[in-house]
Amino acid sequence: MRIRIAAPAVLAATALSVSLLAASPASAATVRHQGGLHLGYIQYDSPGRDNRSNSSLNAEWVNIHNSSRSTVQLKGYKLKDNTGYTYTFGSYKIGAGKTVKVRTGKGRDASGVRYWGRGSYVWNNTSDKARLVKPSGSLQDSCSWTRADRGYKNCH
Ligand SMILES: [Ca+2]
Structure with missing residues (x-):
């Protein structure tokens, strides 16, 4: 009983x-991410055929979002893929709640957009991992994807 x-x-x-x-x-x-600075949306597969034109390269991008309550100076921060390709930020202040888009191709940097300046794609369409690295070398955030994500990943 x-x-x-x-x-x-x-x-x-x-x-x-x-x-x-x-x-x-x-x-x-x-x-998952520290200090409110983190990877946001990633268009890792440029829409349309990968023809390596500058417009196609620039349709491949990564957003970095500052969800903290203060402006962050991005100078020395790095964006890296799995292969080790690295984009290093120059002086750029990202305001509280703001987003900066890093496009793969060439172009003129402006508010809210930075250009990696590459002549070939950086983000692998089948699987890859984006890393946002602090100037000190420690990891701020990372986000990975597979073919199942269909070209676009929300890393928020
Ligand atoms: Ca790609």
């Missing part, structure tokens, strides 16, 4: 631990 009463208690305890496990990935996501 005692055993029959104990069984529902075990089930209840199991259900509780399952709900705790289900909650943990969400809390891990909120602390």
